[in-house]
Amino acid sequence: MVQIYVLRYGHRPGRDKRITTHVGLVARAFGAHGFILGGVPDEGVINSLRKVIKTWGGNLHIETGIDPYKYIVNWKRKGGIVVHLTMYGIPVDEVIDKVRKDNKDILVLVGAEKVPRYFYELADYNIAIGNQPHSEVAALAIFLDRFYNGRELYISFPNAKIIIVPSARGKRVVRVAKENGKDE
Ligand code: SAM
Numbered sequence: 001m002v003q004i005y006v007l008r009y010g011h012r013p014g015r016d017k018r019i020t021t022h023v024g025l026v027a028r029a030f031g032a033h034g035f036i037l038g039g040v041p042d043e044g045v046i047n048s049l050r051k052v053i054k055t056w057g058g059n060l061h062i063e064t065g066i067d068p069y070k071y072i073v074n075w076k077r078k079g080g081i082v083v084h085l086t087m088y089g090i091p092v093d094e095v096i097d098k099v100r101k102d103n104k105d106i107l108v109l110v111g112a113e114k115v116p117r118y119f120y121e122l123a124d125y126n127i128a129i130g131n132q133p134h135s136e137v138a139a140l141a142i143f144l145d146r147f148y149n150g151r152e153l154y155i156s157f158p159n160a161k162i163i164i165v166p167s168a169r170g171k172r173v174v175r176v177a178k179e180n181g182k183d184e
Contacts, residue, residue: 002103002104002105002106003033003034003080003105003106004031004032004033004034004105004106004107004108004144004147005032005033005034005035005036005061005075005105005106005107005108006023006024006027006032006034006035006036006107006108006110006140007036007038007068007071007072007107007108007109007110008020008023008024008035008036008037008038008110008136009038009039009068009109009110009111009112009115009116009119010038010039010111010112010113010114010115011037011038011039011040011042011045011112012040012112013040013042013044016112017042017044017045019135019136019137020037020042020045021045021048021049022137023035023110023136023137023140024037024045024048024049024060024062025049025052026137026140026141026144027060027140027144028049028052028053028058028060029152029155030140030141030144030145030148030152030153030155031144031148031151031152031155032060032108032144033059033060033061034060034061034062034063035049035060035061035062035063036062036063036064036066036071037062037063037064037065037066038066038067038068038071039065039068040065041064041065042064043064045064046062046064049062050062054161055160055161055162056157056160056161056162057156057157057158057159057160057161058157058158058159058160059158059159068109068116069116069118071107072107072109072118072119072122073122075105075107076122078105079104079105080104080105080106080107081099081102081104081105081106081107081124081125082106082107082109082122082123082124082125083099083106083107083108083109083123083124083125083127083143084108084109084115084119084120084123084125084126084127085108085109085110085111085127085128085129085136085139085140085143086111086115086119086120086126086127086128087128087129087130087131087132087133087134088120088126088128088131089125089126089127089128090125090126090127090128091127091128091130091131092127092128092129092142092143092146093146095125095127096127096146096147098125099125099127099147100147102124106147108140108143109123110136110139110140111136112136127143129142129143160176161175161176162174162175162176163176
């Protein structure tokens with residue numbers, strides 16, 4: 001199965017805590033397998049994501065404080081491909097079938113205000129989710145949705161302590177029994 005990791009570039013601790021956390025949450029909820037916070041480490045973001053994983057399950061691989069350039073080069077050296085989400089890229093619908101057919105692990109790069117030139121150069125695909133400026137959170141969500149053809153909305157996570165039962169009104173939540181048979 002193709003592994004998808006998301007590398008978030010340009011995080012400014014203090015200013016971007018919430019939006020970077022949302023990038024990580026979307027990565028997890030929409031079927032990515034890893035979330036890499038490049039540049040300045042931020043344990044606050046990482047702890048928020050770990051809390052969500054503890055309650056809602058999943059095995060999202062998380063790293064922080066890495067050098068983005070080295071990480072990208074190493075990813076490619078190991079045979080993975082790199083997708084850079086940018087409003088200047090090729091429309092997603094023109095390339096998504098090719099990305100899927102490559103059948104290789106994918107590193108998805110999302111930026112903040114500015115991204116370095118090497119993102120465009122090292123990327124196998126510079127992909128636009130529409131050619132208007134919007135948000136890394138929206139861009140990532142739509143890329144994953146196109147890649148998985150909507151199947152990511154039905155993912156269930158291992159080790160979840162809580163599962164939602166969809167309902168037309170109100171909130172239905174099931175607490176999952178532990179292995180020893182006792183309810184949480
Ligand atoms: N000038 C940026 C760009 O190249 O897309 C917009 C900056 S935006 C605040 C931060 C990040 O959101 C970008 O680095 C990009 O990853 C993502 N993004 C924003 N709009 C996008 C779009 N239309 N298509 C793909 N990604 C987008």
